[in-house]
Amino acid sequence: MDSYPPILRHQNNQPQNLTNPNNTTDPNPIQDSDPVPTIDLKYLNHKNLDEACKEWGLFRLVNHGIPLTLMEQLQDVTIQVFSLSFESKQEACNECPITYFWGTPALTPSGKALSNGTQNINWVEGFDVPLSKLEQFQHQVPSLESIRLLLLDYATHLSRIATTLFEAMAKSLDLNLKETKSYLAENTGIVRVYRYPRTDVGWGMEVHTDSSVLSILNQDDHVSGLQVLKDDQWLTVKPISNTLIINLGDMMQAISSDTYKSVSHRVKVEKDIERISICYFVFPGDGVMIESSKYKPFTYNDFREQVQQDIKALGHKVGLGRFHLNQDS
Numbered sequence: 001m002d003s004y005p006p007i008l009r010h011q012n013n014q015p016q017n018l019t020n021p022n023n024t025t026d027p028n029p030i031q032d033s034d035p036v037p038t039i040d041l042k043y044l045n046h047k048n049l050d051e052a053c054k055e056w057g058l059f060r061l062v063n064h065g066i067p068l069t070l071m072e073q074l075q076d077v078t079i080q081v082f083s084l085s086f087e088s089k090q091e092a093c094n095e096c097p098i099t100y101f102w103g104t105p106a107l108t109p110s111g112k113a114l115s116n117g118t119q120n121i122n123w124v125e126g127f128d129v130p131l132s133k134l135e136q137f138q139h140q141v142p143s144l145e146s147i148r149l150l151l152l153d154y155a156t157h158l159s160r161i162a163t164t165l166f167e168a169m170a171k172s173l174d175l176n177l178k179e180t181k182s183y184l185a186e187n188t189g190i191v192r193v194y195r196y197p198r199t200d201v202g203w204g205m206e207v208h209t210d211s212s213v214l215s216i217l218n219q220d221d222h223v224s225g226l227q228v229l230k231d232d233q234w235l236t237v238k239p240i241s242n243t244l245i246i247n248l249g250d251m252m253q254a255i256s257s258d259t260y261k262s263v264s265h266r267v268k269v270e271k272d273i274e275r276i277s278i279c280y281f282v283f284p285g286d287g288v289m290i291e292s293s294k295y296k297p298f299t300y301n302d303f304r305e306q307v308q309q310d311i312k313a314l315g316h317k318v319g320l321g322r323f324h325l326n327q328d329s
């Protein structure tokens, strides 16, 4: 229990030693499939990809080329890092580019929790890792150093996957590839590693859309939680080992002039079992103007500042609606 941040120490939580999932009984038996479209990266079918982006804004990626051992090692080390005491996690991130946060996924650019004090607690703790800084430091805490080394390797795969998918999308959308290259800037990539505690109240993450161009989620192999809104219905995205979930963010929706969807999603928590996930987000390059037929020209920085203002003033993100061409403000 002392590994949980104090505000997440709900009375119903008992100390638990998760967490090699292979040793636990799974309360959410994994079904073989769900209706989420599957895209094969090795044999990329542009038409299927285009349809998934239009209809869902989310798909499952197979044949992604990341070694299974790397995916499994990352999940194992993530579990180890989170099992450190709350105080050591805080202390470990005091003077390093990695930020440790809890209770909300909304952070200021300097890594502080962003809030106007009225939001609900999100039952989540996490580490925010800017990938471009990974080479510049080493960590004294062995599990954090292991995760840093694994992420260095993982990051090259994430860039490869994001670039391949984005180029295929740009082609289907008939965007000028040379101009649009800067819409996906590899040096903006961040990874967020999350643990959702066991609890019987609240949400791990409330309904939102990602602000990214693309997000790549490496879900817990054994515990479900991610839910996606499709045709006004919430649907659970089944965890399936050795696959990734790709979701499109607000920047992709804007770049595509609303042809593609930034998908609404949320994360459910479980009473009896923790969940981890390792999520990657990539954004347009610094100062790059997003031009589209549906929105006023804006940079990702304009967008992020607006989101921060809205969260402070209203308690929630308004998002792309702020930039719509027929919006007055």
Ligand SMILES: O=C(O)CCC(=O)C(=O)O
Binding pocket: 105, 192, 194, 205, 210, 217, 219, 226, 265, 266, 267, 276, 277, 279
């Ligand atoms: O943990 C997950 O599966 C999803 C997390 C998420 O939606 C986010 O970080 O934006």
Ligand SMILES: [Fe+2]
Binding pocket: 208, 209, 210, 265
């Ligand atoms: Fe998200």
